[in-house]
Amino acid sequence: QVQLVQSGAEVKKPGASVKISCKASGYSFTSYYIHWVRQAPGQGLEWMGIINTSGGSASFAQNFQGRVTVTRDTSTSTVWMELSSLRSEDTAVYYCSRDYIPLGGRYSDSWGQGTLVTVSS
Amino acid sequence: DIQMTQSPSSLSASVGDRVTITCRASQSISTYLNWYQQKPGKAPKFLIYAASSLQSGVPSNFSGSGSGTDFTLTISSLQPEDFATYYCQQSYNTPYTFGQGTKLEIK
Numbered sequence: 001q002v003q004l005v006q007s008g009a010e011v012k013k014p015g016a017s018v019k020i021s022c023k024a025s026g027y028s029f030t031s032y033y034i035h036w037v038r039q040a041p042g043q044g045l046e047w048m049g050i051i052n053t054s055g056g057s058a059s060f061a062q063n064f065q066g067r068v069t070v071t072r073d074t075s076t077s078t079v080w081m082e083l084s085s086l087r088s089e090d091t092a093v094y095y096c097s098r099d100y101i102p103l104g105g106r107y108s109d110s111w112g113q114g115t116l117v118t119v120s121s
Numbered sequence: 122d123i124q125m126t127q128s129p130s131s132l133s134a135s136v137g138d139r140v141t142i143t144c145r146a147s148q149s150i151s152t153y154l155n156w157y158q159q160k161p162g163k164a165p166k167f168l169i170y171a172a173s174s175l176q177s178g179v180p181s182n183f184s185g186s187g188s189g190t191d192f193t194l195t196i197s198s199l200q201p202e203d204f205a206t207y208y209c210q211q212s213y214n215t216p217y218t219f220g221q222g223t224k225l226e227i228k
Contacts, residue, residue: 035217037165037219044208044219044220044221044222045157045159045165045208045210045219045222046219047210047216047217047218047219049216050215050217059215060216061122061215061216062122062216095164095165097164097165102170102171102174104152104153104171104174105152105153105155105170105171105174105212106153106155106170106212106217107155107167107170107210107212108155108157108165108167109167109176111164111165111166112164113164114164
């Protein structure tokens with residue numbers, strides 16, 4: 001079955017970077033894009049960006065441009081999301097999800113378990 | 122960016138009640154509207170795409186409707202497992218923005 005398994009929780013100091021992995025299994029990795037979504041404590045969902053796992057191109061929300069890098073390794077079916085210049089407001093659970101495009105739509109059909117990133121001095 | 126506004130932000134209801142959650146887009150998104158359910162400490166679960174197409178396995182007491190800028194999620198008869206937070210999301214163009222969420226609580 002489709003599975004997305006993310007790396008474990010991280011604690012970082014302000015100004016540092018964090019790199020989170022998302023390992024996919026149970027499907028053809030390069031046939032589906034991967035989204036990144038985050039959720040600050042007690043807050044709603046915030047869409048961060050998306051990567052084309054085949055070609056490697058990515059698109060990000062304006063809030064994150066210049067601070068986020070998303071890469072993938074097709075040999076291991078893994079996507080990495082790196083967020084730099086961390087500040088306290090980046091404390092959140094970060095999710096990867098698989099992009100599914102049926103006729104007339106587009107949605108995240110499978111999600112990773114989430115990775116908690118805590119930014120604290 | 123397209124802004125998504127849900128109402129209400131929270132809602133108290135009883136098992137068996139019919140509830141409706143509204144989602145409004147800041148511009149027309151045709152029917153590129155998704156609904157997700159999230160329970161505490163868990164990843165979101167996909168429910169509905171294209172405004173009204175139910176994901177396989179989602180109970181039939183869930184339904185969605187709307188097009189353009191105004192959308193609704195209706196739960197026709199609340200079950201205990203339906204108490205959760207619900208989010209709409211537009212997939213018309215990037216960034217694929219979410220509504221702020223509607224927390225459905227037991228009365």
